[in-house]
Amino acid sequence: MTLSAVTLTLGPKGPTLVSAPRMPVEDMVIGRPVAEVAELLPRLFNLCRMAQTVAAKLALGLPATEDPMPEIIRDHVLKLCITLPHAFGLPALAVPEPQLLPHRHPAAMLLGPGGLPDDLDDLRGPLVPLFQHLARTFPPGAATTTPLPAPLHPLVGGAFENSAAGRQADHPLLRRIESSHGRGPLWRLAGLLADLDAALAGRLGGAELVDGIATVPAARxxxxxxxxxxxxxxxxxxxxxxxxxxxxPGGALRQSLARLPDGRRDLAQQVVALHDPCVPVTVREVEDA
Structure with a gap:
């Protein structure tokens, strides 16, 4: 079964989650022909369709020639330019067009003229106002998570750091932000930008099939x-x-929501936007008795 939507309730004992009726994906694919499932499975979901296409074909032993990198780059750019500025009440940025950087991928302009720096003070480019806004909104230690490990096995469930920021946790910029602010909103925003940098440079790695399990890099x-x-x-x-x-339970989003700044539960939706689950999330507060 697959999550379709969730409600997070902020109460005195921390966030609790209630899931909507799950999507019966297994029932939709079991018993169907292999080629039909390879076409159907990505269509069942709105996001990361290319990654899901590649995974389905690999897992079924079919040729998988699609490249998920353009999808990752596009999703990162839209989040950095539109989704996150909107979530924090800032003007949207113009999505980079090819004519802006005719000899490089246009998304590289989001990294700044000198590329992604190792220190936040050296960051330049159109995303500086968003970084400054997050630094003012979330003081050090606010909305943070513990350093969760990467998944121990591709199919394991539970609280693991499986995110764009987690992929880039060893980048010097993320290490410095983690040291000064913790693994909070600023760390996740920097991780998204570092992941864009890695995708543009071809450093994210490719899809793999090991022991019958397909793993594919995706935007999240x-x-x-x-x-x-x-x-x-x-x-x-x-x-x-x-x-x-x-x-x-104990995962990154619930930890972050449990550590919102005092009296700032209004920031919950912004924290959700930074973590960006691929299902609709409704946040509500427990009403006072």
């Missing part, structure tokens, strides 16, 4: 999928998405 982290088959028909499905790890 790493997507994992196992599909079993017999006689040309799909017989089983197990999938694990970054959102499964984000929303797990």
């Amino acid at each position: 982290g790493t997507y994992a999928l196992r599909l079993t088959q017999s006689g040309g028909l799909v017989t089983g499905l197990i999938r694990r998405t970054p959102t499964d790890h984000i929303l797990a």
